[in-house]
Amino acid sequence: MSPGTIASSIADGLLIGIVYGIAAMGLSLIWGVMSVINLTHGALISLGMFGVYLLFTTFGLNPYLALIVVAFFGLLLGVLIYLIAIARVIDAPHLSSLLATFSVNMIIIGLGTAIFTTTPRDTGFSLGSVQIGPVTLQGTRLVAMVVTLIVAGALYAFLYRTRTGKYIRAVANNRAAAELMGIPSTAILALSFGIGTMLAAIAGGLISTFFSFTILSGGIYELKSFIIVVLGGLGNPLGALVGGLILGVLEGVLPLTMPNTWVPVIEFLLFVFILLVRPSGLLGGK
Amino acid sequence: MKRIWHGLLVVLLFAGVILAGCGAPPATSPPSAGGTESPQPQTTAPTTAPQQPATATQPPAAAPATEKTVIIGFTASLTGKLNVESTRQTNGLKLWMDQVNKAGGLKLADGTVVRFEAKFYDDESSKDRVQELYTKLVNDDKADFLISPYSSGLADASAVIAEQYERIMITTGAASEGTYQKGYTLVYQTYTPAGRYLTGAVDMLASLDPNAKRIAIVHENDKFSTDVVAALEKYAVAQGFEVVLKEGYDSGTTDFAPIINKIPANVDAIMGGGHFADGQQFSKAIYSKNLPIKFIALLVAPPEPTFAEIGDAAFGIVGPSQWEPLAAFTPDYGPTGAEFIEAYRAAYNEEPSYHAAGGYVAGLILQRAIETAGTLDTQAVKAALDSMDMTTFFGRIKFDTSPESHGLQIGHSMVYIQWQRDASGALTKQVVWPKEGKTADPVYPIR
Numbered sequence: 001m002s003p004g005t006i007a008s009s010i011a012d013g014l015l016i017g018i019v020y021g022i023a024a025m026g027l028s029l030i031w032g033v034m035s036v037i038n039l040t041h042g043a044l045i046s047l048g049m050f051g052v053y054l055l056f057t058t059f060g061l062n063p064y065l066a067l068i069v070v071a072f073f074g075l076l077l078g079v080l081i082y083l084i085a086i087a088r089v090i091d092a093p094h095l096s097s098l099l100a101t102f103s104v105n106m107i108i109i110g111l112g113t114a115i116f117t118t119t120p121r122d123t124g125f126s127l128g129s130v131q132i133g134p135v136t137l138q139g140t141r142l143v144a145m146v147v148t149l150i151v152a153g154a155l156y157a158f159l160y161r162t163r164t165g166k167y168i169r170a171v172a173n174n175r176a177a178a179e180l181m182g183i184p185s186t187a188i189l190a191l192s193f194g195i196g197t198m199l200a201a202i203a204g205g206l207i208s209t210f211f212s213f214t215i216l217s218g219g220i221y222e223l224k225s226f227i228i229v230v231l232g233g234l235g236n237p238l239g240a241l242v243g244g245l246i247l248g249v250l251e252g253v254l255p256l257t258m259p260n261t262w263v264p265v266i267e268f269l270l271f272v273f274i275l276l277v278r279p280s281g282l283l284g285g286k
Numbered sequence: 287m288k289r290i291w292h293g294l295l296v297v298l299l300f301a302g303v304i305l306a307g308c309g310a311p312p313a314t315s316p317p318s319a320g321g322t323e324s325p326q327p328q329t330t331a332p333t334t335a336p337q338q339p340a341t342a343t344q345p346p347a348a349a350p351a352t353e354k355t356v357i358i359g360f361t362a363s364l365t366g367k368l369n370v371e372s373t374r375q376t377n378g379l380k381l382w383m384d385q386v387n388k389a390g391g392l393k394l395a396d397g398t399v400v401r402f403e404a405k406f407y408d409d410e411s412s413k414d415r416v417q418e419l420y421t422k423l424v425n426d427d428k429a430d431f432l433i434s435p436y437s438s439g440l441a442d443a444s445a446v447i448a449e450q451y452e453r454i455m456i457t458t459g460a461a462s463e464g465t466y467q468k469g470y471t472l473v474y475q476t477y478t479p480a481g482r483y484l485t486g487a488v489d490m491l492a493s494l495d496p497n498a499k500r501i502a503i504v505h506e507n508d509k510f511s512t513d514v515v516a517a518l519e520k521y522a523v524a525q526g527f528e529v530v531l532k533e534g535y536d537s538g539t540t541d542f543a544p545i546i547n548k549i550p551a552n553v554d555a556i557m558g559g560g561h562f563a564d565g566q567q568f569s570k571a572i573y574s575k576n577l578p579i580k581f582i583a584l585l586v587a588p589p590e591p592t593f594a595e596i597g598d599a600a601f602g603i604v605g606p607s608q609w610e611p612l613a614a615f616t617p618d619y620g621p622t623g624a625e626f627i628e629a630y631r632a633a634y635n636e637e638p639s640y641h642a643a644g645g646y647v648a649g650l651i652l653q654r655a656i657e658t659a660g661t662l663d664t665q666a667v668k669a670a671l672d673s674m675d676m677t678t679f680f681g682r683i684k685f686d687t688s689p690e691s692h693g694l695q696i697g698h699s700m701v702y703i704q705w706q707r708d709a710s711g712a713l714t715k716q717v718v719w720p721k722e723g724k725t726a727d728p729v730y731p732i733r
Contacts, residue, residue: 120562129575211567252543261507
């Protein structure tokens with residue numbers, strides 16, 4: 001196995017891992033703020049894919065400009081989903097919110113299948129490749145990495161440098177206390193769900209620039225997101241980014257030493273292992 | 287905290303089960319109203335006027351001694367996941383029947399004029415229904431000959447009944463070899479068997495470049511693709527090729543970069559694939575990695591028109607197909623490809639797929655066998671099928687007559703398409719193999 005092959009595998013792993021990271025950030029944020037396991041996450045990633053695809057193929061809008069539109073509508077959709085399906089069960093046992101998000105997931109998948117069918121779509125968008133020594137990097141994946149870093153940076157700044165971000169962290173820490181301090185918790189929870197949804201939509205939009213997809217494609221990223229948030233620490237959005245990178249590198253490098261069909265087995269063994277020995281994740285929880 | 291983690295584990299398992307459910311092909315329609323009790327057969331009266339007469343039928347006799355209606359029995363997946371393909375197959379078969387009947391039917395040696403009537407039931411795309419319905423077709427509807435349902439699984443289930451009740455069955459829409467290795471003597475296959483889906487690509491590569499010897503096989507881990515590449519590997523090695531990598535991937539894989547990184551340098555060709563989504567994604571990933579591959583042949587995906595959505599990445603990719611409207615075979619029996627396409631378009635207002643062509647050719651095979659036998663006697667028609675060797679618009683038709691694989695299709699070969707560029711630079715499909723059916727020379731090396 002040549003060093004070039006190893007370098008290529010690590011680079012590919014990092015580039016896909018960072019996108020896994022942004023996909024998982026939304027899931028992690030929603031759990032961290034309102035203790036809701038969002039089973040709509042995969043479907044929302046798929047909607048992000050279709051959003052960018054349709055804006056690009058129908059209106060010729062550059063996929064990265066389309067991503068801004070998709071992010072905005074993702075935020076709105078998230079707020080809407082929260083107010084309609086989740087707000088009323090937010091204080092009920094976890095199973096209620098779980099079933100509520102699952103129901104929304106099935107509605108989106110059902111409508112998506114009826115409208116788009118399950119025929120694979122491809123944006124056909126390309127930015128060429130960049131050759132660095134033995135490593136060939138796909139342009140769209142490089143841009144996805146840059147976008148992810150910008151979004152993660154913006155999220156960090158929002159959470160830690162703005163008043164609204166402070167409200168979100170306060171509600172995450174202790175909602176009752178935050179309400180006593182005059183923080184409008186319903187609005188903050190709706191906004192948090194909206195941001196989580198927006199992150200899922202952005203992840204989907206980025207993925208659509210380099211992978212083919214169907215309305216069901218988000219499911220696989222939802223599953224990976226569960227592993228990632230456990231790796232990075234459930235409720236810690238930035239830890240999710242690190243978890244994504246770890247998972248991506250594992251997926252890149254492990255196939256060099258074993259049949260690639262073994263990779264999910266290793267990933268889920270790791271998932272169980274982390275749950276057993278360090279349930280707060282590698283970077284700690286909220 | 288502990289409860290939360292336990293809850294999360296349960297949720298993950300739950301989500302996995304749900305996703306697995308979502309990934310399964312949905313049944314598109316509810317079961318037929320008839321349920322399992324006394325289904326009513328659907329029949330097609332030979333009244334539709336086809337646009338194109340059958341080319342090889344006997345002219346009607348001036349004063350036929352007698353007329354006989356021959357019942358062709360089959361099931362069609364009017365509901366369920368196989369609905370689309372099965373409907374096209376049935377359309378093709380009905381077109382053949384209409385054309386023969388319109389042209390006056392077939393004349394047997396004793397002067398009897400034979401006309402055909404179809405009797406069929408909805409099998410709901412379910413293997414469980416097939417055996418019951420074929421038994422009914424033979425016992426209650428007195429079917430004289432049988433055509434298989436669409437898909438290898440359903441055809442395999444129906445073949446048992448044909449053999450038990452001593453009816454000749456022409457299978458179509460079914461590529462699996464297994465059915466013909468069970469000692470059956472009355473079941474005959476129309477499609478090229480799965481094991482030969484990619485062997486033609488090896489022949490093509492050998493003819494293009496005698497120095498190309500190193501092949502990487504990358505394939506989906508489902509039964510169909512695994513069977514195809516097992517036969518491919520065996521054949522390639524026998525032809526002097528070296529298989530430098532054989533790697534499977536899970537259905538639903540989207541990120542092929544880790545697999546492509548495993549492909550050794552100086553590989554001449556990549557072969558394998560699986561189904562549409564992964565084949566398209568794999569082609570795209572190979573392209574984005576700038577691999578200097580000379581030849582790429584993948585299953586299923588390339589012949590689909592939407593494969594070209596991936597743009598430049600589609601260029602040069604070769605894919606096998608049972609039949610392509612483009613294929614320029616010169617038939618020695620039955621209509622030309624152009625005549626079939628025109629008649630099909632006129633009858634159904636859509637372009638014929640290979641499923642439709644397969645349905646039509648199944649009828650054509652039966653027609654030729656009855657004409658050769660000059661009688662409807664099962665053993666005589668069987669003898670005619672055993673000795674059949676003809677070229678239709680679908681390609682060559684010839685059956686294995688050895689006891690080990692009786693009825694297996696050995697004459698027909700896949701046609702191989704390649705995405706090339708036309709004069710305006712647009713991506714277009716061309717048939718590049720076999721030589722007798724090609725519409726353009728293969729592009730080689732592609733990169």
